[in-house]
Amino acid sequence: MRRQKQIEQFAKLTAYILGRRPDEFGLVPDAEGFFSIKEFLKAVNETEGWRHIRQSHIHEMMLSAIEPPVEIQENKIRARQRDRLPRTTSCQDPPKILFACVTEKSYSTVIQEGISPTFFSHVVCTTDKEMAQRIGKRRDARPVLLTVQARKAADSGVQFYQAGEGIYLAGFIPPDCFTGPPAPKPSEKEKKPEPVEAYKQRALAGSFMLSPNNRKTAKNGSQKEKRGDWKRNKKRLRKEKKQLWPA
DSSP: OHHHHHHHHHHHHHHHHHHTOGGGGTOOOOTTSOEEHHHHHHHHHTSTTOTTOOHHHHHHHHHHOSSOSEEEETTEEEESOOTTSOOOEEESSOOSEEEEEEOTTTHHHHHHHOBOOSSSSSEEEESOHHHHHHHHTTTOSSOEEEEEEHHHHHHTTOOEEEOSTTEEEESOBOGGGEEOSOOOOOOOOOOOOOOHHHHHHHHHTTOOOOOHHHHHHHHHHHHHHHHHHHHHHHHHHHHHHHHHSOO
């Protein structure tokens, strides 16, 4: 009974996120109202009390509920009831300042070339720093927070769209329309490893290693020595025998 109650609660949470307030969780639907299941799970796992949710819980909900609140298409999920889903609308007058995150690895390139969409169809900006970092940490443990001069970008021709409360989308943010921390210093180039042959020469200096040919030579040499020792011993025995038993 307790398990069924948990499934019902999860179904309600899912319907709320996907059908009413995805913006509250930093999610943006596509034109058909679908969300990536992977993105949805990351957003749910950030919520206290729901960090244990996995894709198996979604399947269990679909099987247990008489009328599942969602529908799944390949790796995407959407609410069945979407009449209260925030609409993405054109925004001619965005807030003066917005925030966005990029991965630490891409930051050097972003400084030079601007912010382009990577994981989504648009650059996702927010009015709240914490929400921007929350979205950024879904891609990078240490995302770089950028301050976007949205009004300046709009004046330069960038088209913004609003996708719910505090969520704004843009196709591109020029490099002169955002600020961030100092650019990372280029790391020193790693020294090229010395050639393998040079390493082998150092490793073998003052030592002797048997190769297959060496082992064969050594084996043959030992056999010859053994044959030679046997002949010498035979001669010695004959000599001793003559001394003990003269003819």
